[in-house]
Amino acid sequence: MQLFAILTALFALLAGRVLALEIAINIGDLGSIPATQFLDVSDSALQVACGSQCTSANETIAACTDDNCLCTNATMKAILQCEQCMFSTLIAENRPMPDPLAGNQILLTNYTAACLSGVNVTVPASLATLMTPDNWDGPFGQGLTPATTAITLIAALLVGGGAIAVVNTM
Ligand SMILES: *[C@@H]1O[C@H](CO)[C@@H](O)[C@H](O)[C@H]1NC(C)=O
Numbered sequence: 001m002q003l004f005a006i007l008t009a010l011f012a013l014l015a016g017r018v019l020a021l022e023i024a025i026n027i028g029d030l031g032s033i034p035a036t037q038f039l040d041v042s043d044s045a046l047q048v049a050c051g052s053q054c055t056s057a058n059e060t061i062a063a064c065t066d067d068n069c070l071c072t073n074a075t076m077k078a079i080l081q082c083e084q085c086m087f088s089t090l091i092a093e094n095r096p097m098p099d100p101l102a103g104n105q106i107l108l109t110n111y112t113a114a115c116l117s118g119v120n121v122t123v124p125a126s127l128a129t130l131m132t133p134d135n136w137d138g139p140f141g142q143g144l145t146p147a148t149t150a151i152t153l154i155a156a157l158l159v160g161g162g163a164i165a166v167v168n169t170m
Pocket residue numbers: 036037039040041051054055058
């Protein structure tokens with residue numbers, strides 16, 4: 001019984017060590033975070049709205065025992081569903097990002113960059129790209145080509161991230 005406990009602890013320790021993938025984000029004061037904290041969003045409204053998607057994505061991440069697993073299509077799909085839900089929810093509620101980890105395209109892009117540099121896995125762009133929801137009626141979108149919309153959106157997110165950084169440093 002005791003040996004089993006020791007072996008379990010040892011396994012957990014070793015498994016923890018293998019998960020070395022670090023997602024480098026320069027938004028706010030977060031700096032670089034490990035994948036296990038990637039969905040650690042504290043906003044309670046988002047936790048309610050996206051609980052099922054984000055819990056399942058969290059479980060998918062937690063079940064990984066190596067970095068490769070963190071970058072598979074299945075893992076990315078789960079993460080994207082969680083991020084997409086938060087992104088759509090924020091747009092529906094017309095709220096700015098409460099947390100740089102919530103519905104953030106830069107974060108997904110950085111995640112794929114970490115997959116490439118960390119374990120040489122190229123994540124398909126389709127599994128790391130947030131879509132504007134059907135009910136999107138923001139200041140941009142209509143009349144813009146998809147490419148322009150994407151660039152405008154990224155610019156808006158960058159500005160948003162900058163605003164968060166300013167708040168954080170106050
Ligand atoms: C995901 O896991 C992290 C770390 O265990 C936890 O802090 C966070 O609350 C979890 N998020 C969700 C949506 O379950």
